Amino acid sequence: MPDWRFFKDGDGNSYYIDNAGKIVASGEPEATYRISVRGLDYYTAQADELILRHHATKGLLILKTILAMPRVDQRIVDAQNKAALSLNSLKQRHGSRFDNMNRLASPLIYESGETAVIIHDIMFYSLNIRHSFEIIKNKWRLLPHYWYNGISIGVRMQSGEKKGYDFLLAIDSEKFASKPGTTTRLEEHWGTRLFTENINRSEIFRDEKKVIYSFTSGNSPPLTGFESIVKNGNFGYIIRAIAPASKGDAVAEAMKNTVSGFSISDIN
Numbered sequence: 052m053p054d055w056r057f058f059k060d061g062d063g064n065s066y067y068i069d070n071a072g073k074i075v076a077s078g079e080p081e082a083t084y085r086i087s088v089r090g091l092d093y094y095t096a097q098a099d100e101l102i103l104r105h106h107a108t109k110g111l112l113i114l115k116t117i118l119a120m121p122r123v124d125q126r127i128v129d130a131q132n133k134a135a136l137s138l139n140s141l142k143q144r145h146g147s148r149f150d151n152m153n154r155l156a157s158p159l160i161y162e163s164g165e166t167a168v169i170i171h172d173i174m175f176y177s178l179n180i181r182h183s184f185e186i187i188k189n190k191w192r193l194l195p196h197y198w199y200n201g202i203s204i205g206v207r208m209q210s211g212e213k214k215g216y217d218f219l220l221a222i223d224s225e226k227f228a229s230k231p232g233t234t235t236r237l238e239e240h241w242g243t244r245l246f247t248e249n250i251n252r253s254e255i256f257r258d259e260k261k262v263i264y265s266f267t268s269g270n271s272p273p274l275t276g277f278e279s280i281v282k283n284g285n286f287g288y289i290i291r292a293i294a295p296a297s298k299g300d301a302v303a304e305a306m307k308n309t310v311s312g313f314s315i316s317d318i319n
Contacts, residue, residue: 062093117134117161157173180220187205223241226286234262250269
């Protein structure tokens with residue numbers, strides 16, 4: 052070990068390279084992983100180490116994220132070839148337990164230029180965020196005929212900031228036993244989860260699968276934000292971005308773009 056070389060990659064990940072040239076990652080699980088081309092060597096090694104140390108779901112999350120990245124770079128292609136082998140081996144070892152691990156190994160987050168792409172491969176949605184963010188909560192409820200996942204994200208407009216958020220983003224997604232019907236039915240199902248009173252909504256978009264509102268609250272301090280209801284087969288989603296009205300127009304525009312950019316993988 053004294054002869055091992057210490058490295059830190061472009062993502063700030065620290066690791067060693069042993070005398071055989073193999074990357075030695077920590078194997079310690081983190082709350083979330085945001086994969087980039089800069090850190091692919093580390094993330095590939097970390098996934099295998101996590102699986103070896105009985106953090107299989109976290110390792111699977113990294114493997115799936117690498118496989119979801121666009122094949123625009125030879126380093127990505129090489130990493131995906133390794134990830135596919137590791138994932139297939141994991142699937143064979145865990146058998147029927149793999150399906151439950153796979154559901155919990157989401158969302159996937161990778162960098163694409165200056166944008167972070169969030170893909171929820173289990174609940175069939177994706178969105179892009181062009182700012183610094185943290186996943187605050189990732190809650191699951193899995194029943195035989197019903198799935199629920201709730202994600203809360205804190206977004207910072209200034210990447211150098213370390214405390215507080217400019218706006219909060221929440222995504223609640225559900226898989227029902229049957230198709231929920233219209234977006235109006237979904238709105239009735241969820242009711243006014245964001246506020247119970249003193250809120251003014253303005254509809255800014257509607258089609259057969261999606262409705263988007265802007266809203267303001269007369270509460271103190273006054274709040275502003277955007278909310279979208281989306282249906283997709285027997286899946287339903289509610290997406291909400293909220294911030295103090297004092298944050299100004301730039302934050303409001305970022306919230307609108309984020310909510311409007313929510314995308315589904317169409318399953319009819």
